[in-house]
Amino acid sequence: MIRHLLSAADLSRSDATLLLDTTEEMLRLTEGRSVKKLPTLRGRTVVNLFFEDSTRTRTSFELAAKRLSADVINFSAKGSSVSKGESLKDTALTLAAMGADGVVVRHSASGAPYRLASSGWIDARVLNAGDGTHEHPTQALLDAFTMRRHLGDLDGRKIVIVGDVLHGRVARSNVILLNTLGARVTLVAPPTLLPLGVENWPCDVSYHLDPVLPDADAVMMLRVQRERMNAAFFPSAREYSRRYGLDARRFGLLSDEAIVLHPGPMNRGMEITADVADSERSVIVEQVSNGVCVRMAALYLMLAGADETADDVHEGAA
Amino acid sequence: MSPQTVLVKGARVLGGEPADLLLRDGVIAELGQSIDAGDARVVQADGLVALPGLVDLHTHLREPGREDAETVDTGTRAAALGGFTAVHAMANTDPVADTAGVVEQVWRLGREAGHADVRPVGAVTVGLAGERLAELGAMADSAANVRVFSDDGRCVDDAILMRRALEYVKAFDGVVAQHAQEPRLTEGAQMNEGELSGRLGLRGWPSVAEEAIIARDVLLAAHVGSRLHICHLSTRGSAEIVRLAKARGLPVTAEVTPHHLLLTEELVATYDARYKVNPPLRTADDVAAVREGLADGTIDIVATDHAPHPVEDKECEWDAAAFGMLGLETALSVVQHTMVDTGLLSWSDVADRMSFAPARIGRCDAGTAAQGRPLAVGEPANITLVDPSVSRTVDPWQSASLSRNSPYEGMKLPGQVVATFLRGRPTVEDGALT
Numbered sequence: 069m070i071r072h073l074l075s076a077a078d079l080s081r082s083d084a085t086l087l088l089d090t091t092e093e094m095l096r097l098t099e100g101r102s103v104k105k106l107p108t109l110r111g112r113t114v115v116n117l118f119f120e121d122s123t124r125t126r127t128s129f130e131l132a133a134k135r136l137s138a139d140v141i142n143f144s145a146k147g148s149s150v151s152k153g154e155s156l157k158d159t160a161l162t163l164a165a166m167g168a169d170g171v172v173v174r175h176s177a178s179g180a181p182y183r184l185a186s187s188g189w190i191d192a193r194v195l196n197a198g199d200g201t202h203e204h205p206t207q208a209l210l211d212a213f214t215m216r217r218h219l220g221d222l223d224g225r226k227i228v229i230v231g232d233v234l235h236g237r238v239a240r241s242n243v244i245l246l247n248t249l250g251a252r253v254t255l256v257a258p259p260t261l262l263p264l265g266v267e268n269w270p271c272d273v274s275y276h277l278d279p280v281l282p283d284a285d286a287v288m289m290l291r292v293q294r295e296r297m298n299a300a301f302f303p304s305a306r307e308y309s310r311r312y313g314l315d316a317r318r319f320g321l322l323s324d325e326a327i328v329l330h331p332g333p334m335n336r337g338m339e340i341t342a343d344v345a346d347s348e349r350s351v352i353v354e355q356v357s358n359g360v361c362v363r364m365a366a367l368y369l370m371l372a373g374a375d376e377t378a379d380d381v382h383e384g385a386a
Numbered sequence: 387m388s389p390q391t392v393l394v395k396g397a398r399v400l401g402g403e404p405a406d407l408l409l410r411d412g413v414i415a416e417l418g419q420s421i422d423a424g425d426a427r428v429v430q431a432d433g434l435v436a437l438p439g440l441v442d443l444h445t446h447l448r449e450p451g452r453e454d455a456e457t458v459d460t461g462t463r464a465a466a467l468g469g470f471t472a473v474h475a476m477a478n479t480d481p482v483a484d485t486a487g488v489v490e491q492v493w494r495l496g497r498e499a500g501h502a503d504v505r506p507v508g509a510v511t512v513g514l515a516g517e518r519l520a521e522l523g524a525m526a527d528s529a530a531n532v533r534v535f536s537d538d539g540r541c542v543d544d545a546i547l548m549r550r551a552l553e554y555v556k557a558f559d560g561v562v563a564q565h566a567q568e569p570r571l572t573e574g575a576q577m578n579e580g581e582l583s584g585r586l587g588l589r590g591w592p593s594v595a596e597e598a599i600i601a602r603d604v605l606l607a608a609h610v611g612s613r614l615h616i617c618h619l620s621t622r623g624s625a626e627i628v629r630l631a632k633a634r635g636l637p638v639t640a641e642v643t644p645h646h647l648l649l650t651e652e653l654v655a656t657y658d659a660r661y662k663v664n665p666p667l668r669t670a671d672d673v674a675a676v677r678e679g680l681a682d683g684t685i686d687i688v689a690t691d692h693a694p695h696p697v698e699d700k701e702c703e704w705d706a707a708a709f710g711m712l713g714l715e716t717a718l719s720v721v722q723h724t725m726v727d728t729g730l731l732s733w734s735d736v737a738d739r740m741s742f743a744p745a746r747i748g749r750c751d752a753g754t755a756a757q758g759r760p761l762a763v764g765e766p767a768n769i770t771l772v773d774p775s776v777s778r779t780v781d782p783w784q785s786a787s788l789s790r791n792s793p794y795e796g797m798k799l800p801g802q803v804v805a806t807f808l809r810g811r812p813t814v815e816d817g818a819l820t
Contacts, residue, residue, distance in 0.1 A: 155702055177703035178576075178587035179657030186656070187701075200705065202587030237587060264590060265581025 069369045072185040072194040076205045076244035084212070084248055090365035091213050091358070098135060098361070106364075108372050109138035115168040117159065118144045118197070119175040124332065125197050125207075128356070129172045132363035138371070141168070156180060160189035168192045170371045178202035193370045201235050207331055208241035210362040212249060214355050215286050218327050223250035228280050230256040230312055231290025231339055234263050234301075238331045239290060243271050254280050256312065260301045261292075277312055281321040288329040289314050289340045305338055315341045327351050391415075392810065393423045397431035397771055399761050401733025407436065409767040412809035417763050429815070431771050434804055435733050438741040439471025439768030441758045443534065443563070443641060443748055444617060444689035445714065447473070447504070449495060450488070451480025456694035456788050458492060462501035463786035464692070464714040466813035469770035469803040470502050472757040473692075473714070474748055477509035478539040484509035484520035486528035493530035501813050503757060505750055508532040510551045510562060514540050519551060526558040533749035536563035538617055539664075541599055543569050548603060552612035559749055561639075563615040564603050566624070567665065571595035576705060578651045578666040586655060588704065591666045593621040600624050604631040604638055615747055616640040618691050620665040622675035629684040639747050641689040642676045644713055644720035645793055649673075653793070659700045659707030660793050663693070680739060681730040687744045690717045694789030712792045715785055719799035722774055727800060733774075755809075767810035776802045786819065 069086070070078050079087065098104040114133040118126050126142065133140045143163070156175075163171060170193045173181040178200030185194040198204040212222065219225050227246055233239040233255055246253050253271035255262065266273055274280050281287065292312075294305050302308045309315070314328065322328075328340075328350045336342045345352060394407040399417075408416035408426060447461035458475070465473045475492050477483035483492060489506035496504025508525035512518055514537045525532040535555055542548045542564060551562050572595045577583050579590025600616055604627060607614035619625060619640045631638045645663060650670050653661040661667060679685040693710025700707050721740065725731040731739065745751040745758020759765040777800045782792040806814040813820060 155698065157701055175703065177705035180703045182657045183703060200587050201589075234584075240585070240587065263584030264579055264592075265584050268581050269584075 071370070073205050073366055073370065074182050074185055074194065074196045075203050076208045076241040076248070078205070079245065079248060081248050084209070084245060087209055087362070087365050087369065088213050088216060090369055091209070091361045094361040094364040094368070095358070104135050105137055106135060107137050108368055109133065109136035112138045112169040112371050113167060114138045114140050114170045114172065114367065114371070115163050116140065116142045116172045117163065117174070118142070119180070120198070122174055122198065125174060128359045129197060129363050131360050133367055135360070136364055136367055138367070156183065157187070157189055160184055160187070163192065164190040170195065170367060172197045174198050176200055195366060195370070198237055200237065202237055203241045204237040205241045205245070206359070206363055206366060207238050208245040209366070210355055210359040211242055211288065211329055211331065212245055213362055214329060214351050214358050215327070218351065219285050222246065225251045225285045226254070226283050227251050227286045227288065228254045228256060228284040229288045229290065230277060230314070232261045232292045232296065233257050233266065233290070234261045235296070236290050242288065243269055247271065256280060258302055258312065261296070277318060278321060281318060282323065284322060284326050286327045286329060287314065287322065288331070290331065291333060291335060292339050294335070294338065309338050313339050313341065314344050316343055319344045319347065329355060331355070391424070391426040392429055392807070392812070393421060393426040394429045394431050394436065394769070394771065397434050397436035399436045400737050401435050404432070407761070407769065409769070409807060409810040412767055414761065414763055414765050414767050417761070429805060433775060434771040434773050436761060437469065437733065437737050437770045437772060438758060438761055439770055439806065439808065440469045440718065440740045441744040441748065441750070442470050442473040442690050442692070442714065442717070443687060443744040444538070445473045445475055445692040446478065446694065446710070447475040447492070448694060449479065450491065454788070455696050458495035458504060459499040459501070460786060460788045461692070461694070461714070462496060462499050462504060463819055466501040466806050466808070466819060467786050467803060468714040468716070469718050469772060469806050470714060471768040471770070471806060471808045472503040472505060472745070472750060474505045474507050474534055476538045477507050477536060478514060482509050482513050483507065484512050484514070486521065486524040486530070489525050489530040489532050490528050501819070502808060503750070503755055505534070505748055506530045506532055507534045507536050507538070507563065510535045510537045510542050511547065516540060516542060516544055516547065519547070519554065522551070522554055522560065523558065526560060533558070533560050534563050534615070535560055536565065536617065538563065538565045541565050541567040541569060543599065545602065545606070549606050549610060552607055552614065553610045556612055561613040561615050561747060563617050564599065565617050566596045566599035566603070568595040568598050571598070576662070577654045578668050580651070580669065582651055582654065586657070588654065593623050593668070596621055596665055597623040597627060600627050604628070604636060607638060608634070608636050613637045613639070618643050618646065618665055618689070619676065619679070619685060620646045620668050621672050625675050625679035625684055629679070632684060639686040640684070641687045642680055642685045643691045644688060644717045645711055646676055647673065647680070647688070647724040648720050649793060657704045659702065659704050660711065660791055660795070662704060662707050662709055663711050664709035677724060677730055680725060686747065687739050688717065688721055689744065690714050694787050695791050697790060700791045710791070712782065712785065712787055712789060714787070716780060716792065716794050716799060718772060718803060719801045720794070722801040723799055726774070767807050769807040770803060771805040773802045773804050774800065776800070778802055
């Protein structure tokens with residue numbers, strides 16, 4: 069298994085499949101049980117290092133680590149020395165001194181988890197919980213897991229991702245992971261919200277939503293911040309939702325089996341209407357519960373027996 | 387100071403045939419074969435190339451204000467070790483070098499340190515704020531004798547202000563050195579915009595933001611008949627615009643940094659902020675274009691943009707890190723590696739791109755402290771002896787700079803400056819400061 073989870077690109081197809089299979093196992097072991105705790109990470113310390121507010125993601129990681137019986141420390145920017153200007157390096161050295169085994173990092177700067185993992189400041193396993201506009205690999209894993217539960221094997225499945233790809237980290241990780249798993253991704257956005265060079269990504273790109281909906285097996289709507297219109301990415305929220313929002317009419321263009329996803333938090337009325345978000349084929353709430361299991365699987369595979377594994381010895385020697 | 391008499395024996399002048407140079411009273415007193423040493427101290431220079439002392443049109447010496455990163459003294463030590471006998475010090479200090487007082491202070495600090503001539507660059511606008519002209523004439527008339535004006539670090543993006551600056555400096559034969567960066571296109575920009583910036587999730591700094599300003603300024607300079615200098619040109623498109631301008635006979639000059647001759651944006655994928663610089667590292671195609679441009683004369687000079695930063699400003703998140711890299715001690719090696727060893731430039735061309743031309747642009751090629759002069763009898767004895775046959779592994783911790791932010795750490799680069807003479811006096815000998 070990989071040492072750090074920094075990008076969806078760190079995962080080979082077999083790694084990703086193992087992660088999703090392990091997630092299935094975690095779901096089976098906890099679903100419907102009154103006692104949801106497993107002893108696997110007893111004695112291990114997981115630090116949730118959040119330089120950026122995200123109650124949803126932090127809570128999900130915290131719950132995942134606790135269900136595996138790890139000791140969990142929440143180290144958030146607010147109320148810690150980070151807000152007093154303590155550097156990433158000093159924070160890392162502090163956590164290393166505390167004996168953290170795994171560090172879950174959320175940061176507004178792209179690449180911060182990468183720096184933490186590669187700088188030699190800390191020996192712990194690093195999990196990227198969202199960095200800047202770079203990546204959010206566990207979100208992509210939970211999306212893939214949710215899709216797999218409904219659609220089966222994702223090989224050849226058609227996934228449409230709609231919204232702010234430029235500023236979003238979810239789309240990046242999803243394109244990479246879904247491509248690894250054999251799915252065919254189409255990104256839909258106004259040209260202003262697509263990064264330069266997107267034509268070379270392993271996916272298709274469309275400026276129009278309607279034509280790609282009938283063939284889609286899943287549609288993922290991304291959050292679009294209304295403030296973007298102030299920087300001329302689109303003229304108005306109304307025009308955006310008219311051209312790219314998932315409303316009842318567009319929902320009707322989907323096949324009967326197609327599912328709707330959203331990584332949250334939603335802008336109801338902007339990228340998705342309330343009736344679609346709350347429809348039977350919306351799996352948005354399920355994504356949240358699957359998120360905990362995916363993070364359990366990641367923490368388990370990366371931390372359980374981490375000291376004894378052969379690759380660890382190898383990495384230590386490198 | 388009364389310089390000793392030195393006989394440099396057997397140096398390949400501009401890479402040509404070996405000759406002896408007798409340095410006496412600060413000038414080259416004799417040049418030829420088998421010169422009698424007399425009472426002169428002999429410096430054996432077999433196999434070494436003799437170049438005119440290098441002139442850097444673009445450094446940041448950080449003093450006054452950021453003496454934790456560099457001082458005039460430490461920066462000019464690094465300069466001497468890199469073979470430079472003159473450096474231009476950019477104006478973005480604290481306080482900004484926008485008055486005669488500040489430029490004279492920097493100039494005087496350079497004189498006191500004595501490792502290389504320091505030529506202060508004056509700010510174009512007060513406080514680099516881009517709002518009104520600084521007292522350019524007062525700086526020109528000061529003891530610092532300023533001829534290069536730049537808001538480097540910031541672009542003079544206001545077209546009317548740029549036009550006026552270009553016009554105004556004609557009165558004292560000055561030149562405006564533009565940091566070409568359209569500000570709105572580069573808000574929050576972190577690296578070259580392209581497929582890689584999209585993948586890394588770092589805000590892009592598009593080539594067009596540089597090229598648009600260069601195109602505008604070339605046209606402005608043509609319109610008002612002024613000299614224009616382009617700082618740290620970094621893209622193929624920029625080189626094409628300057629080439630076109632020169633074909634039209636416009637008085638436009640341009641510089642390229644050593645790092646833009648060697649390094650590409652791929653290094654950013656490490657998120658290691660040592661590779662964060664402004665303008666950003668570009669693509670391999672841009673690197674090829676600036677090498678071609680330097681070879682065919684489109685780009686006139688190499689200037690280091692030596693930009694020291696303390697460790698904590700680089701050992702952090704990419705977004706939070708400072709822009710800039712060290713360059714003085716590695717410049718000649720990078721030029722040898724990218725331009726000489728590839729056959730694109732001869733040593734004689736290197737003398738032009740790193741000494742004659744920058745001195746001409748900076749108007750420090752005449753007078754009592756003339757720089758960038760030919761290696762000929764009667765000329766000031768500003769000489770750099772380089773051994774092109776050796777190579778070394780770059781170790782920033784050995785640098786004379788106060789800072790360590792070299793992007794070449796651990797790289798093996800060819801060439802070593804063995805000695806530097808400033809008006810006949812060695813500032814560096816046997817590869818070490820005297």
